[in-house]
Amino acid sequence: MKKLLIAASLLMIPVATPAFGSDAAHGPAKDLTIPIIATDNPGQYGGHAYHGSFKRLPPVRLDGGETYNVGVIKSKAVKGEIPMDPVNRTWHQEDPVRETSYNQYNQSWEQAPATIWNDASATEVPMGPQNLVMPGLVVATVPMVKVKSVHNDKDIAFLLTWYDSTKSETETMEDKFSDAIAIMFPVKAGSEPSFMMGDDENPVHIVYWKAAWERDIEFGYQDVRDAYPNYNYDMYPEVIPAIGQTIDTPIRRYNEGQRQYVAAFKLRNISRVDPERLTPVEELNAVGFGTLTRQATNNATGNGVRRFGYWSVVIKRPLNSGDVQDAVLTPGSKTMMAIAAWDGKNKNDGAGGNRGPRKNYSNGGWIPLEIE
Amino acid sequence: MAKVRNWQLGREMDYPYEENRPGRQITMLFDLNKCIACQSCTMACKTTWTAGKGQETIFWNNVESKPYGFYPLAWDVKVLALLGEQAQPWSGNKYNGTTIFEDLGMNQRIKGYLPDEMDYAHPNLGEDECLKILDGEGDYIKGPTHKNWGFFFPRICNHCTFPGCLAACPRKAIYKRQEDGIVLIDASRCRGYRECVAACPYKKSFYNDTTRTGEKCISCYPKVEAGLMTQCVTQCIGKIRLNGFKSADYDKIMSKQVRENNPIDFLVHVRKIALPIYPQFGTEPSNMYLPPVHVNPDFLSQVFGPGVENSIKQYRNAGKDKELLAALLLFGVTERICDTFKLEGNETVGYDPQGKEIVRVPLTEPVYIRQVKNLKTGAFLTNNS
Numbered sequence: 001m002k003k004l005l006i007a008a009s010l011l012m013i014p015v016a017t018p019a020f021g022s023d024a025a026h027g028p029a030k031d032l033t034i035p036i037i038a039t040d041n042p043g044q045y046g047g048h049a050y051h052g053s054f055k056r057l058p059p060v061r062l063d064g065g066e067t068y069n070v071g072v073i074k075s076k077a078v079k080g081e082i083p084m085d086p087v088n089r090t091w092h093q094e095d096p097v098r099e100t101s102y103n104q105y106n107q108s109w110e111q112a113p114a115t116i117w118n119d120a121s122a123t124e125v126p127m128g129p130q131n132l133v134m135p136g137l138v139v140a141t142v143p144m145v146k147v148k149s150v151h152n153d154k155d156i157a158f159l160l161t162w163y164d165s166t167k168s169e170t171e172t173m174e175d176k177f178s179d180a181i182a183i184m185f186p187v188k189a190g191s192e193p194s195f196m197m198g199d200d201e202n203p204v205h206i207v208y209w210k211a212a213w214e215r216d217i218e219f220g221y222q223d224v225r226d227a228y229p230n231y232n233y234d235m236y237p238e239v240i241p242a243i244g245q246t247i248d249t250p251i252r253r254y255n256e257g258q259r260q261y262v263a264a265f266k267l268r269n270i271s272r273v274d275p276e277r278l279t280p281v282e283e284l285n286a287v288g289f290g291t292l293t294r295q296a297t298n299n300a301t302g303n304g305v306r307r308f309g310y311w312s313v314v315i316k317r318p319l320n321s322g323d324v325q326d327a328v329l330t331p332g333s334k335t336m337m338a339i340a341a342w343d344g345k346n347k348n349d350g351a352g353g354n355r356g357p358r359k360n361y362s363n364g365g366w367i368p369l370e371i372e
Numbered sequence: 373m374a375k376v377r378n379w380q381l382g383r384e385m386d387y388p389y390e391e392n393r394p395g396r397q398i399t400m401l402f403d404l405n406k407c408i409a410c411q412s413c414t415m416a417c418k419t420t421w422t423a424g425k426g427q428e429t430i431f432w433n434n435v436e437s438k439p440y441g442f443y444p445l446a447w448d449v450k451v452l453a454l455l456g457e458q459a460q461p462w463s464g465n466k467y468n469g470t471t472i473f474e475d476l477g478m479n480q481r482i483k484g485y486l487p488d489e490m491d492y493a494h495p496n497l498g499e500d501e502c503l504k505i506l507d508g509e510g511d512y513i514k515g516p517t518h519k520n521w522g523f524f525f526p527r528i529c530n531h532c533t534f535p536g537c538l539a540a541c542p543r544k545a546i547y548k549r550q551e552d553g554i555v556l557i558d559a560s561r562c563r564g565y566r567e568c569v570a571a572c573p574y575k576k577s578f579y580n581d582t583t584r585t586g587e588k589c590i591s592c593y594p595k596v597e598a599g600l601m602t603q604c605v606t607q608c609i610g611k612i613r614l615n616g617f618k619s620a621d622y623d624k625i626m627s628k629q630v631r632e633n634n635p636i637d638f639l640v641h642v643r644k645i646a647l648p649i650y651p652q653f654g655t656e657p658s659n660m661y662l663p664p665v666h667v668n669p670d671f672l673s674q675v676f677g678p679g680v681e682n683s684i685k686q687y688r689n690a691g692k693d694k695e696l697l698a699a700l701l702l703f704g705v706t707e708r709i710c711d712t713f714k715l716e717g718n719e720t721v722g723y724d725p726q727g728k729e730i731v732r733v734p735l736t737e738p739v740y741i742r743q744v745k746n747l748k749t750g751a752f753l754t755n756n757s
Contacts, residue, residue, distance in 0.1 A: 131478070134479065134481035135479055135481045135482075138479045171564060171584050172581050174429075174487065174488070174581070175566075223581070224581050233428055236423065237424070238425070251582060261424030261425065262424055262583055264559040264560070264580070265582075265583055267560040269583070269585060272563060273582070289542070290544050350485045351484055352486035355565045356543075357542045358479075
């Protein structure tokens with residue numbers, strides 16, 4: 001990166017970076033450590049600075065070379081297992097001081113080994129504010145999502161990358177909401193459900209990733225102690241001191257009787273309270289707004305990583321899971337998909353951050369998906 | 373938006389769903405002249421329902437000291453500001469301002485705000501302001517001073533006819549029961565969007581940090597189904613509360629065909645002595661209050677609507693008004709819900725739905741005069757002498 005900046009200044013090209021720029025309105029500099037050519041000024045979307053297009057990203061390669069499709073998502077056929085890493089984790093260690101990344105040999109981004117995503121073509125999907133049902137958004141808070149897709153003979157995976165200046169990954173506090181993204185397919189092949197989460201005749205299949213679940217998996221189920229490390233509480237009635245339990249005993253150790261004090265846990269609302277979560281995604285079905293329902297069996301997996309203000313999320317699911325509630329995707333066919341994204345931090349009207357219907361959806365609804 | 377009829381506003385108003393009233397409506401009456409803020413109700417509720425993990429800052433029942441005590445912080449002031457602080461005009465019994473369902477912004481379903489997590493951290497912060505204990509440097513409220521007055525304000529979920537929480541839930545996970553009008557959250561369907569927390573103008577829908585779902589007052593439905601009053605009513609040592617069912621049928625209310633022998637209907641619809649809390653919010657709350665007689669009437673009018681003057685006049689006269697006294701004396705005398713009551717001579721009698729007598733209370737307690745001295749032994753029986 002340093003090399004590039006020096007090269008640019010030698011060529012007398014005006015270079016400015018938000019990190020060095022004087023405009024304080026663009027938020028904390030830490031989130032915008034990637035230098036951007038000043039002539040393509042970052043636009044203001046939904047209250048935070050946004051680069052406008054992934055094509056204008058600096059030569060830092062989050063996921064390899066960029067060949068862009070317009071208006072269609074193409075899934076590339078690959079051989080072998082599809083890894084769940086959206087970026088090369090061993091390689092991309094962020095260095096906040098030098099504002100760059102390096103590996104253990106101090107090699108820079110350009111020398112990073114290729115991932116499976118390098119040669120997959122990308123599609124920039126413009127997002128619009130959901131304002132068809134209330135409550136909604138007035139302006140898009142996630143204006144653009146970049147999609148790549150690969151598949152082998154068994155699974156299909158999607159790499160979704162978007163810019164979000166704030167990392168929101170807790171739902172353990174009254175007024176905090178999580179960043180999230182979801183992809184949607186028609187359940188019946190060839191059908192064209194309403195892009196508004198399906199309709200009565202044509203159900204849709206949704207795979208939903210959430211940053212808070214990513215944190216639950218990494219650090220254990222986030223509870224009151226994680227949100228308020230210094231809190232004290234005399235005693236919960238469900239806690240049994242005689243067997244060594246304290247107020248910090250995690251709820252996954254609760255027996256059925258104790259779970260009655262944690263109502264949604266007892267009722268197995270595992271969309272919300274799942275202390276033994278294995279994957280940060282869940283599969284759902286819907287037949288219109290307000291009908292979203294979790295599937296009994298979860299076949300999809302996911303993994304999300306945050307680098308330089310970008311979320312990179314891989315969602316992988318079987319092409320044909322055998323579950324009648326899941327969409328069947330066939331290589332060599334054309335179908336469609338839609339995307340929804342949430343910026344958990346962004347408040348719209350004082351009623352809290354993005355969640356539920358306060359979301360961004362792929363503009364125009366369905367996007368054609370060509371599976372190679 | 374559908375048009376619904378809200379008798380507390382004296383007009384039709386907008387609501388996201390069609391009008392659908394329950395057969396009968398669970399109601400709680402509070403005599404604010406008698407509340408001493410001992411928080412027995414708060415603890416009765418807390419120990420029964422919300423003592424578990426994640427419910428640390430949840431109080432389905434709370435008692436706040438008005439005018440400056442709040443839980444969560446500044447809830448009513450903030451909601452009134454959304455409606456236009458001083459612009460809530462009444463002409464007679466008709467409300468001419470807007471409710472939380474009307475005059476919405478472009479991305480709004482309901483006018484509301486989501487409290488900060490710290491708003492729940494200090495219940496009743498500011499309670500001493502009206503007593504000027506903190507006068508001087510410690511005051512956090514500056515502004516026009518007023519004559520010292522205050523009252524204690526116990527609040528639970530109002531189980532509204534047009535609930536803001538129910539209207540706001542994008543998943544339709546909140547429902548109002550047809551048999552008794554209790555509003556409940558389906559904890560297995562909730563996805564923790566907190567739209568109900570933002571929408572409820574009384575801020576009586578809460579968020580559980582551990583389960584990450586919404587939780588709210590369930591009106592002790594296992595007790596109510598068994599014909600018993602709720603925990604907060606039965607544990608009230610001041611006997612300020614009465615639990616029961618009132619007529620929920622709009623047409624009956626309007627044609628005054630309410631049941632005069634039902635204590636709740638009698639106090640709410642016949643005598644109109646019990647008044648709704650912030651009727652201008654538009655949710656038609658079911659809980660009714662007997663306003664405190666010594667408080668600034670302007671403040672009371674803002675909180676309880678236009679019926680305050682009539683209510684206070686009757687309350688001051690209750691000693692001479694035997695029929696009214698008969699109803700008021702049913703407060704806190706039994707755990708069972710009275711379906712009807714009757715004034716019999718110097719006694720008021722409460723009956724269950726089958727017409728069986730539940731309780732009998734004298735209007736005037738008999739006076740016993742104890743002897744000063746035991747005449748046999750010569751021992752003093754009082755310490756008067």
